Amino acid sequence: MAVPSIHRSADAAESGTRLGWFSDAVLALLIVAALPLAIVAIPNTVSVVAALLPDGIDRVELMRAHGLALPAMMLTVPFAALALRRVGAAHLLVGGLALLAVADAAGGYAGSVFLVGVLRVAHGIGAGLLLPATLVAVWARPPVLRALWAGMLALSLLGAQALALWPLDGVTRWQVTLQPFPLLTGIALALAAVYFVLWMTAGRPAAPVALFEERGRLLKATAPAAGIAVLAISTASQDWRAELVILLAVLAIAGVLALASTGDRAGRASSYTMVAVGVVLLPSIAQVTYVEMRGLGGPGLSGLWLPFCVAALLAVAAAVLVRVFAVAHTWVTSLGLLAMLAGLSSMRFLTPSPEGLVLVVPFALLAVGASVALTAVLGQAGVGTALFALALCLPAVLAGYLLGTGVQLTMLRGVTSAQELVDSFVSALHLWALVGGFLMVVVIVMAALLSGRARATQEAGRERQDDVRESGAVAPVPAPAPSPEDGASA
Known part of the structure; x- marks a missing residue:
């Protein structure tokens, strides 16, 4: 049978x-x-x-x-x-x-x-x-x-x-x-x-279902998203001064980072990484793409496809390698963010370029760095933590756009000729690369400090446990709560 x-x-x-x-x-x-x-x-x-x-x-x-x-x-x-x-x-x-x-x-x-x-x-x-x-x-x-x-x-x-x-x-x-x-x-x-x-x-x-704590944090993530959305629509509907746009964008990024600082160490690492990638990657490449258009002296989109394709292959390959070798450590995330920092630095020296091939360097560094950092932090996080970090990434993208727009408005002030327009766009891109690099440094330092504080707390807890064991004291063990069956038998 x-x-x-x-x-x-x-x-x-x-x-x-x-x-x-x-x-x-x-x-x-x-x-x-x-x-x-x-x-x-x-x-x-x-x-x-x-x-x-x-x-x-x-x-x-x-x-x-x-x-x-x-x-x-x-x-x-x-x-x-x-x-x-x-x-x-x-x-x-x-x-x-x-x-x-x-x-x-x-x-x-x-x-x-x-x-x-x-x-x-x-x-x-x-x-x-x-x-x-x-x-x-x-x-x-x-x-x-x-x-x-x-x-x-x-x-x-x-x-x-x-x-x-x-x-x-x-x-x-x-x-x-x-x-x-x-x-x-x-x-x-x-x-x-x-x-x-x-x-x-x-x-x-x-x-997989998110933990109760992460569900509450997901609801909190709607607050900065709504605030930055209202800010973006307002700045698009009125003639705001460039300095005010920059100030509000900086405050928006600070607010997203403050919310990212909640949770455990793995949660903070995931949120910081998503915020940094969101603020820097798309707003930076958007400016590079516009500057490299033919009207501003670059090779145009046809000359950008090879750098994009090379960066794409390297980014996916790097993510798979990090995952295959199970390299999900904090230093790998920091290494990815440092690669993005190097990509921003290279933008200041390699853009604009009449030849698109040289753009392989900043594109590859930014794409591979983001891919490695995201893969490493997702390997340490739970699904609820990852969803919360993702919920912060898109507000960070819009905040990055606002900050980049403020920088451009500052540089375009008083432009009267076509050549001055080109020079102002290039100067705005270089200044934005400097601002983005500073932000990457802030995120790396914040992640390192909070990670070190969490590690110190864990070590202090272990030391207290060792002291208890050496003194011969036994920590009280709470009695298990009576089950319904026990109550019924009583």
């Missing part, structure tokens, strides 16, 4: 193993497609096609409406992370990509500022669903998938500005800014549907 059931269970186990491998392969492809789609929604590129806008549209209002994607995205991430306690990651993946697909399809018919704002909010919400859903989806899978997620996040932040500008070369309709990669969105949605079917076939395995 037992032999047939044994054979059936063995066949089921073998089938489940094959299904697991296939599901992991689909998930890996989904990460490669979905993360760039999510991050490419961040840049506001409508100004590039300003000449194609009809006369009846207010260009300033359109730019403000087009910039709503990032505020919507960073407000969605904490709530999506909380929803993952009750809703499977596969559901949010399909829902997020379906929303992006609908927004892409409707983007071709946009003809008013209001509709543009609605579609950009839809892009932000869809992208905000994808980021935590992909992170939770890879968490219980083989560690290499988590490394792939970290590498693709770093790569997506590196190339988001260039990817957003690429479809706009030679276009005849401004609505392309609302549907940059519809084919890739369709492919990602198909992969998400396949993954959903595999997830259902596997018996809907439960996803």
